[in-house]
Amino acid sequence: MKSIFAKAAVAALALGFASETMAEEWNVSVWGKRRAFTEHIEKLAELVAEKTNGDFTMNVSYGGLSKNKENLDGISIGAFEMAQFCAGYHPDKNPSITVLELPFLGVNTLEEEVAVSNAVYAHPAVEKDLARWNAKLLMTSPMPQYNLVGTGEPRDTLEKMNGMRVRATGGIGQAFKAIGAVPTSVTSSEAYNAMESGVVDTVAFAQHAHLAFRTIDQASWWTANLNPGTVNCPVVVNIDAYEGLSDANREALDSSIDTVIAYYLENYGKTLAKWDQVLAEKNVTKVVMSDEEIAKFKAAAADPIRDEWIAKMEAQGIPGQELYDLVIETLKKQRM
Template sequence: MTNMMGRVAFAALATAFATEAMAVEWNASLWGQRRAFTEHVEKLAELVEEKTDGEFTINISYGGLSKNTENLDGISIGAFEMAQFCAGYHRDKNRAITVLELPFLGVENLEQEVAVSNAVYAHPAVAEEMSQWNARMLMTSPMPQYNLVGTGEPRDELADFEGMRVRATGGLGEAFAAVGGVPTSVTSSEAYQAMESGVVDTVAFAQHAHLSFGTINEADWWTANLNPGTVNCPVVVNIDAYESLSDEHREALDSSVSEAIDYYLENYGELLARWDQVLEERGVNKVMISQDELAAFREVATPIHQEWIDTMSAQGLPAQELYDLVNSTLEEAKSGS
């Protein structure tokens, strides 16, 4: 009897140990607060936990693990298993994907943004560059075209951008600099304070960020149709952590990406649908820039594309190939093929 009880206890202990050993817990480093920009990560965590019956969980931290500008570094040393970052925060570390931040690429909606991002992320040059940081691309964080909120008189002509202090990163910053603006790359979390204190006159964000970071509350006006471009913010995973997953857990993660993106697009669509109401509630003037002024802006900013190709090619990247990939993918997305 004693031996039988001992065997039962041992079996129970072994089962418990095996269950514990199968359990996987990841940490994901984001920033700010939960918002439209992070809903796909939240949904991904929910789906993974459901598909694995709670064996694989992802704990999401909003700034508790790392600064947003250091998330890629944290991934590289294995400080956490998943992270979101924006290419413009450290362009030298993720040069290949900065093609997606070039101004006036012609992306018209979030679905097209997903298409071009996925195409670029799948390129071998991107995988190789990310591997230097022990990072593997998981999914994009599609955002609509950025537009400006500002204080004082609306800036609706090209000449008005001369000397304008603007919070803008990456290719957007270059575009505003090309028309006489003075870009600064303060982080999204610092944008409200920069605007409130007068460090910047304007802030370039997507709609959700103007809401989440409070810049809309300081605004007198919003450029509804400038649409100079957007930033690209991937979600990546640590390669070692990803490869150490069981086949079942890896499948649960990979298969949840498209579902999470679909959820993101639906959720963001609801925000866009009520944006005019948000502007009205806050007393923000909706500024429409004339087509002539938009054409003038594009003409000044377009040479930035060739400069990017030349610079990145000189650094050994297949820049023309990446640029052509964006354009061909966008053309396919627009044609519906």
């Protein structure tokens, strides 16, 4: 009898070890705090755990694993399995996807932002570019067009923006530089302090970030229709970790992407819907730029920066013209 019980105990112990071995636990590096920008990641963690009965779990860390500008480096060495970053934080590390940050691309909706991002992420040159960091592009974090909040007199003309110190990264920063403003690339987490201390006069963010990082709390005005562009912030996974998943767990991950993006879009829509209410509550003036001023901005920034970007990419062996054309063609198809 003792022998039977002993064998049963050994079998149970072996089964426990097997279950532990089969379980997958990923660490996910993001920053700031939970907000509209991270809801698709939170939803993804929820779905994969449900689909795998807890065999595949994700621990989402807000700044505990890495600084936001170092997330791609962390992915490259396998410090964590998944991370979110923004291309404009380090354009030299991910030059191919900066096509999505060119100013005045004409992307009008979050759905269009998802479409152009997916098209670019799937391009072989882009996959090769990110593979240098052992990174696989998993999904985008679509954001609407950026706009400014600022203090003091509203900057409602390009002349008034000359010399303006603005927190803006990537192509948006280049666009402001083209009209005489002075961009700085402090991180989103540092934007409030930069504004409070006077390091910057204005901050360019999407609405959720103005709320999450509290720049709206210091603002006296907001540009409602400047829309110079947006930043592109992918979610990537470590290639080795992805390929090391069991077939079932990889299927649970891959099959959840469309669902979590749809969830993100729905949730972000709620943020946009309450934005006017927030402006009213905080007594922030809505500044509407004239068509003439926006046309002047485009003439100064859009074509020159695009042409410079294409030439720079081609010189690096990256098909810049092809990637730009892909964005434009994807927009056309999306609107058919």
